[in-house]
Amino acid sequence: xxxxxxxxxxxxxxxxxxxxxxxxxxxxxxxxxxxxxxxxxxxxxxxxxxxxxxxxxxxxxxxxxxxxxxxxxxxxxxxxxxxxxxxxxxxxxxxxxxxxxxxxxxxxxxxxxxxxxxxxxxxxxxxxxxxxxxxxxxxxxxxxxxxxxxxxxxxxxxxxxxxxxxxxxxxxxxxxxxxxxxxxxxxxx
Numbered sequence: 081x082x083x084x085x086x087x088x089x090x091x092x093x094x095x096x097x098x099x100x101x102x103x104x105x106x107x108x109x110x111x112x113x114x115x116x117x118x119x120x121x122x123x124x125x126x127x128x129x130x131x132x133x134x135x136x137x138x139x140x141x142x143x144x145x146x147x148x149x150x151x152x153x154x155x156x157x158x159x160x161x162x163x164x165x166x167x168x169x170x171x172x173x174x175x176x177x178x179x180x181x182x183x184x185x186x187x188x189x190x191x192x193x194x195x196x197x198x199x200x201x202x203x204x205x206x207x208x209x210x211x212x213x214x215x216x217x218x219x220x221x222x223x224x225x226x227x228x229x230x231x232x233x234x235x236x237x238x239x240x241x242x243x244x245x246x247x248x249x250x251x252x253x254x255x256x257x258x259x260x261x262x263x264x265x266x267x268x269x
Contacts, residue, residue: 113137115222122262133215136189143173155233189215198253
């Protein structure tokens with residue numbers, strides 16, 4: 081087994097551990113990774129960039145291990161304090177990943193996956209457009225789509241058409257329009 085293969089196996093196991101903590105998130109990391117790779121290929125990104133995005137997409141929610149599990153599993157909408165805790169997960173995740181030498185390139189991608197293309201988001205609301213790593217912008221679309229089409233404790237899944245309409249509605253504000261277009265081209269193909 082090559083060193084890269086061992087790293088991918090390790091990352092895959094970490095993603096499975098992350099998803100196993102919440103029944104509503106089963107295979108979420110895997111699906112976000114699959115959607116992210118489709119976008120990468122549509123955009124014809126270099127292989128090195130795709131590898132970083134693959135790892136970051138599988139571990140994008142690793143920071144949730146630093147959040148109270150009662151908040152993560154809460155069946156109702158979160159209150160302001162709970163929401164503030166959840167908003168810490170990208171930074172926590174980036175810090176965890178940065179400490180693992182072979183994953184350090186994925187840290188900024190994880191840190192900014194909840195940044196909004198038009199400004200806002202977290203952890204740094206001032207990051208906009210191309211100041212947000214392309215991997216983060218890709219994961220943002222893939223993550224949002226998977227979250228919308230799957231049940232959550234506080235709401236039922238949207239039909240795929242409604243999720244697509246939401247991506248289009250938020251294109252340019254929350255999401256990079258280029259990424260949305262690439263994703264929608266892939267899932268409609």
